[in-house]
Amino acid sequence: VVFGGVFTPLVAVGYFEGFFHPVIAVLFIVAGIFTFYQGWLGQYVLTVNEGQGHVDFPVEDPGENLMAFIDFTNQYIENEPLELRSLFLLIGSEDKSLTIKEIALRDPPFELFTFRQLKERFLSDPGISEAVTWAIDPLRTGSQVRYQRVKDDGRLRPVLSGRIIPEAILRKYTRDEFMAISPENKNY
Numbered sequence: 001v002v003f004g005g006v007f008t009p010l011v012a013v014g015y016f017e018g019f020f021h022p023v024i025a026v027l028f029i030v031a032g033i034f035t036f037y038q039g040w041l042g043q044y045v046l047t048v049n050e051g052q053g054h055v056d057f058p059v060e061d062p063g064e065n066l067m068a069f070i071d072f073t074n075q076y077i078e079n080e081p082l083e084l085r086s087l088f089l090l091i092g093s094e095d096k097s098l099t100i101k102e103i104a105l106r107d108p109p110f111e112l113f114t115f116r117q118l119k120e121r122f123l124s125d126p127g128i129s130e131a132v133t134w135a136i137d138p139l140r141t142g143s144q145v146r147y148q149r150v151k152d153d154g155r156l157r158p159v160l161s162g163r164i165i166p167e168a169i170l171r172k173y174t175r176d177e178f179m180a181i182s183p184e185n186k187n188y
Helices: 002-016 022-041 064-077 100-104 115-124 175-180
Strands: 045-050 053-058 087-091 132-136 145-149 156-160 169-174
Touching: 002 022, 064 145, 064 156, 087 115, 100 169, 115 175, 169 175
Parallel strands: none
Antiparallel strands: 045 053, 087 132, 132 169, 145 156
16 A cells, blocks of 8 residues: 555656656556555454564455454453353253262263353344353363354354363353353453
8 A cells, every 4th residue: 555655746847847758657656546455355364463563464254264263362361361261161950959970971962152242142033041051161172163154043053062161161051140141341
C-alpha cells in the first residue's frame, strides 16, 4: 500500500516534468496501481511473537480449524480466566447426579462446547435449564481435542476422542451458575 501510494504519484509527476518517457511512465504507473491494489487486498498471516521479535507466516486460506486453534492459543497466551478457555460437557437433566469418576468412565467421543458456544446454546434454548455442565481443562485431558463440524450445529465444535481423565474435570455448574460467569469478572 505504502509503496504503490508513494511510487505512483512520483512517477506521474516525473512524467509531467519530463523525467520519464511516456511508455515507461505508463508501465510504472500501472505497476504502482497494481501494487497498491494488492496491498489494499492484504494477506492473512499467522504471527508468532518471539523474544527477539516476530515471525509472519503467510496463510493462503485460513480454515475454521486454524481459526479455532488461533482463538484458543490467544486465550491461553493472554492468560484469560480458566473458565473462558475451558471446554464444557453438557449433561442432560436425567444424569444430574453423575460424579467425576462416572463421567471419566463414559465412552468417547465427547462433543464439547467452548465457553461462547455454550453461552449461546443456553440463551437460544431455555428448555435445557435443568442440564448440568462440567468444565474440562483441554490441556489436561490426556487425549486429543479436535474441532469438527457437528451435525446439529453448522459450526465447528471441540470433540474429545479419548476418555476424560478425572484430573481434567475442573468443576460442575448448573445452568444459572454458568450463566453468571462473565468475561469481565476476573474473580471466579
